[in-house]
Structures are given as C-alpha cells and as structure tokens.
Amino acid sequence: MHSIYSRINNISGILSTCLMVLLLGISLSSFVFTADPKGSLEISSIQVSPGKARRYHNKNQDFAFVQFNVSADLTPLFNWNTKQLFLYVGAEYTDNKGVRNEVVIWDKIVRRKEDADINIQGRNKYAFRELSSTFRKAPPAHYTLKYNVMPYVGILTYGEAARTIEPVAFPESRDLS
Amino acid sequence: MFAEELKTMRRLGIRHILLQILNFASVLASGLMIWKGLGLITNTESPIVVVLSGSMEPAFYRGDLLFLTNPANEKYKTGDITVYKVPGADIPIVHRVLETHDIFKKKKGAVATTPLGQDQLLLTKGDNNYIDDIELYQGLDWLERKHIVGKVRGFLPYIGYVTIAMNDFPQLKYALLGGLGLLALIQRE
Amino acid sequence: MVWAQNKQREPRQCYKKQNVGEEDDISTNHNNLPPFTLAMPSLDELKSKANEILEGKIDFEGQNKVEYIVRIWMTAATILSFVIGFALQSLKATFGAFSLSVILLSVLVVPPWGAYNRHPVQWLPLKSQTEKEKSK
Numbered sequence: 001m002h003s004i005y006s007r008i009n010n011i012s013g014i015l016s017t018c019l020m021v022l023l024l025g026i027s028l029s030s031f032v033f034t035a036d037p038k039g040s041l042e043i044s045s046i047q048v049s050p051g052k053a054r055r056y057h058n059k060n061q062d063f064a065f066v067q068f069n070v071s072a073d074l075t076p077l078f079n080w081n082t083k084q085l086f087l088y089v090g091a092e093y094t095d096n097k098g099v100r101n102e103v104v105i106w107d108k109i110v111r112r113k114e115d116a117d118i119n120i121q122g123r124n125k126y127a128f129r130e131l132s133s134t135f136r137k138a139p140p141a142h143y144t145l146k147y148n149v150m151p152y153v154g155i156l157t158y159g160e161a162a163r164t165i166e167p168v169a170f171p172e173s174r175d176l177s
Numbered sequence: 178m179f180a181e182e183l184k185t186m187r188r189l190g191i192r193h194i195l196l197q198i199l200n201f202a203s204v205l206a207s208g209l210m211i212w213k214g215l216g217l218i219t220n221t222e223s224p225i226v227v228v229l230s231g232s233m234e235p236a237f238y239r240g241d242l243l244f245l246t247n248p249a250n251e252k253y254k255t256g257d258i259t260v261y262k263v264p265g266a267d268i269p270i271v272h273r274v275l276e277t278h279d280i281f282k283k284k285k286g287a288v289a290t291t292p293l294g295q296d297q298l299l300l301t302k303g304d305n306n307y308i309d310d311i312e313l314y315q316g317l318d319w320l321e322r323k324h325i326v327g328k329v330r331g332f333l334p335y336i337g338y339v340t341i342a343m344n345d346f347p348q349l350k351y352a353l354l355g356g357l358g359l360l361a362l363i364q365r366e
Numbered sequence: 367m368v369w370a371q372n373k374q375r376e377p378r379q380c381y382k383k384q385n386v387g388e389e390d391d392i393s394t395n396h397n398n399l400p401p402f403t404l405a406m407p408s409l410d411e412l413k414s415k416a417n418e419i420l421e422g423k424i425d426f427e428g429q430n431k432v433e434y435i436v437r438i439w440m441t442a443a444t445i446l447s448f449v450i451g452f453a454l455q456s457l458k459a460t461f462g463a464f465s466l467s468v469i470l471l472s473v474l475v476v477p478p479w480g481a482y483n484r485h486p487v488q489w490l491p492l493k494s495q496t497e498k499e500k501s502k
Binding site: 002003004005007008010011014015018019021022025026029079080081152 | 420421422423424429432433436437440441443444447448451452454455456457460464468471472475476477478
C-alpha cells in the first residue's frame with residue numbers, strides 16, 4: 001500500500017472479489033421472482049400434405065401445416081435480471097410403438113417487457129415431419145406454449161404457459177397444390 | 178533492461194527460484210483439479226465453455242461463458258440449449274433443441290422406459306439461424322445423446338472474451354504467459 | 367534492534383531502506399569519497415525525483431488508513447448498489463452506482479494526498495561505529 005502501484009493493485013483485487021459477490025447476488029435474486037403466468041393456445045387448422053424429403057429427393061415425406069392462436073401475458077416474467085424470453089410452440093405425441101416425439105414448430109424472441117403481452121395468430125415456421133415419413137398412424141397431438149427465461153447473469157429457467165385442452169388429430173394427407 | 182532483474186534473481190538464490198517454480202506448478206495443478214472435479218460432478222467433459230460464434234444471438238454473444246451439466250438420467254427436451262460435437266467437426270457448437278424423438282432400443286438389462294433403454298434423436302437450430310442444423314451434422318441425419326457435451330444451465334456475460342482474444346491474437350497468449358512466469362520468478366514476497 | 371520509533375507495519379521496508387543505504391555507502395567508499403557529498407542535481411537525481419512522484423509514497427499510518435477505507439468503502443458500495451438496483455429493478459442502476467463508487471474511491475486513495483503523509487517515520491540518530499561494537 002506504500003506506492004500508487006500497490007494501491008491500485010489492492011483496489012483491483014478487492015474490486016474483482018466484490019464484483020463476483022455482486023454477480024452472485026444478482027443471479028441468486030432470480031429465485032425471489034417465481035411468476036408462473038398462464039395463457040391459452042388453440043389450434044385453428046391442421047393440414048397434411050405430401051412432399052419431397054429435404055435430403056433424399058426420391059423419398060416422399062408428409063409435412064403438417066399448423067395454424068394456431070396464442071395469447072398470454074408474460075410480463076411478470078420480466079425482472080431486473082431478464083435479458084430475453086424465448087417462446088416456442090411445440091407438438092407432443094407418443095405413437096403406438098411408444099416413440100415419444102416433441103417437435104417445435106414456431107418460436108419467438110421477446111426482448112422488452114412492453115412486447116411480452118402476446119396475442120398472435122401464427123403458422124408453423126419450421127417443417128413439421130414425422131419420423132416414419134407419414135402422419136397416417138400418428139395419434140392426436142398436444143400442442144404447448146413454453147418459455148425459456150434467459151437472464152443477464154445466472155441460471156436459465158423454463159416453464160409452460162399454455163397447453164391445448166384436447167389433443168388435436170392429424171387429418172388425412174392430401175395434395176394441397 | 179533486465180540487468181536489475183538478473184541482479185535480484187542472483188541475490189535471491191536458487192532455492193527461491195525453485196520455490197517460485199513449485200508455487201507456479203501448484204497453482205496449475207489446483208486449477209486442473211478444480212476443472213476435472215467440476216467435470217466429474219456435472220458429468221461433462223467440459224463444464225465451462227466460451228461462446229465462439231454469433232449463431233445464438235441475441236441470447237449469447239461471442240465471449241460469453243456458459244456452465245454446462247449433462248445429467249445421466251435426464252432426457253433432453255425441446256427448448257434446451259445444448260453443446261454438441263459431431264465426429265469430424267473440430268469445434269463444439271451451442272444450439273437449441275428443436276425436435277426430440279425417443280426411440281426404443283433393445284438393450285440387455287435396460288428397462289424400456291428408462292433413459293438407458295431409449296435412444297434419443299435430436300435436431301437442433303441456432304436462434305439466429307434461419308434453418309436447422311442438419312447441414313452441420315457431417316452426414317448424420319440426427320444428433321444422438323453420445324454427441325452431446327451438455328446442456329446450458331448458467332450464464333455469465335463477457336468474461337470469456339479473454340480466451341477469444343488469445344485465439345485471435347496468439348502473440349498475446351505467449352506474452353501473457355511469459356510475463357506471468359517472469360513475474361512469478363522475480364517476485365520477492 | 368529498533369530502527370524507527372513509529373509503529374512498524376511493514377518492517378521489510380525499513381530493512382530495504384537500510385540495504386539501499388549500505389549499498390550507497392559501499393559504492394561511495396569505493397571511490398574514497400565521504401558518504402554525504404553535495405553536488406549539482408545530476409540527471410540521475412532528476413530521474414529519481416520523477417520516480418518518487420510516480421511512486422507516490424505514503425507513510426505507515428496513511429497505509430493503515432487507506433486499507434481501512436478501501437475495505438469499508440467497497441463492502442458498502444457492493445451492498446448499496448445491489449439494493450439500489452433491486453429497488454429500481456434495473457441492472458443499469460446497479461452497475462452505474464458500483465462503477466461510480468469505484469471511481470470515487472480511486473480518486474480518494476490512489477494519489478498520495480497530504481492526509482496520508484502526516485506521520486513521517488522518525489529515524490533514530492545514527493550510532494557511531496564504536497558504540498555499535500560496544501553493543502555487540
């Protein structure tokens with residue numbers, strides 16, 4: 001502590017310790033906020049149409065096209081340590097062979113609290129395919145709206161905001177063109 | 178320029194230098210121990226990774242530090258952010274799970290409903306990319322459990338930028354290492 | 367043996383001073399000159415003056431004070447900035463308050479202000495060579 005250099009050294013040492021404590025405190029403070037908002041999700045229409053597989057062009061592959069309405073007020077999820085929300089709509093179904101499938105068909109990033117009260121009519125952004133390449137044997141699927149809260153510092157948390165009340169069946173495949 | 182330093186080194190003697198080397202080695206060894214111990218607890222080969230690309234923006238930027246776990250008896254879900262490494266690719270990739278399909282696997286001694294009895298097929302996508310990762314899988318159709326290093330649990334911004342700077346400017350790495358070594362040898366207290 | 371009347375917080379420094387003095391003695395004796403000669407301020411002296419300003423020495427009492435201030439200040443700043451940020455629900459407020467307090471602290475303790483130099487070390491008068499031998 002006798003020279004300027006050693007004083008700066010001392011301050012920066014304590015500074016880094018304090019900064020670590022501060023960051024730890026901020027990340028732990030996320031546990032105080034336990035909001036669990038709920039919304040609603042309805043499927044307005046589903047169509048299944050045959051197409052060509054992306055990688056193997058000689059192979060046929062069914063694609064499902066889903067239109068949905070989603071509304072949820074997710075503003076309570078925003079606190080001082082929330083950087084963004086990652087929202088995603090997914091389909092869940094377990095076929096008669098016991099294969100459990102989860103497919104995300106739509107997602108959205110919400111970065112501001114003002115945009116967190118969502119009310120969206122959407123359609124799937126990503127290709128919705130079945131492992132067996134056809135939806136003929138697939139059972140009705142549940143659709144869910146889930147969120148991932150991403151903090152500025154600390155632990156990532158997940159939650160489910162909405163779920164279809166009844167599973168929605170896949171229609172017969174028909175050519176849309 | 179180094180005359181002064183050489184003089185102090187000569188004055189301190191060989192014992193002192195040996196002691197400093199020993200100190201240096203113990204710092205290195207304890208660092209390695211902490212790293213490997215963390216890896217054991219979290220069940221991943223690298224429990225802390227640095228984000229190297231912008232494909233997960235605005236969630237993760239270059240230089241952010243991620244803490245991973247890979248619980249052995251837990252399946253991956255959609256929305257999880259995974260770090261995976263497919264054979265043939267040299268750098269691990271941090272992307273979000275888009276699809277999961279749990280397939281039964283006939284395996285001796287494993288019950289069908291336990292994670293061990295199931296094989297999970299995964300498809301991932303970067304938040305900032307328009308399409309899924311199938312082009313990155315080096316010919317594989319699906320990602321499997323064995324390719325996955327871990328899933329992201331915690332997040333610390335910017336701290337890892339030092340390592341990226343060292344990768345971008347290799348001279349910096351040697352300068353830093355040499356400087357630290359010299360300091361350790363010369364330090365009197 | 368007592369070198370200084372003041373409380374010795376960093377005795378190593380006193381020894382260091384002594385060492386430097388001895389070295390000086392040896393080098394001057396080498397040239398068969400008396401130990402204390404006054405001359406025109408040479409380039410070396412100017413250099414050492416500049417070094418002194420850059421080094422910004424403070425006395426032992428000052429060091430004690432600085433250490434105390436830094437510890438209390440930083441602890442208080444950490445707690446306060448957390449509370450401010452939590453109350454305003456903004457990380458910007460937290461880190462704004464924290465960095466502001468760090469800058470203030472640096473201004474307060476890094477330069478060698480007069481307040482840290484109020485208790486200069488009182489050296490004992492030099493003992494003559496014979497006295498030293500007697501005391502042995």
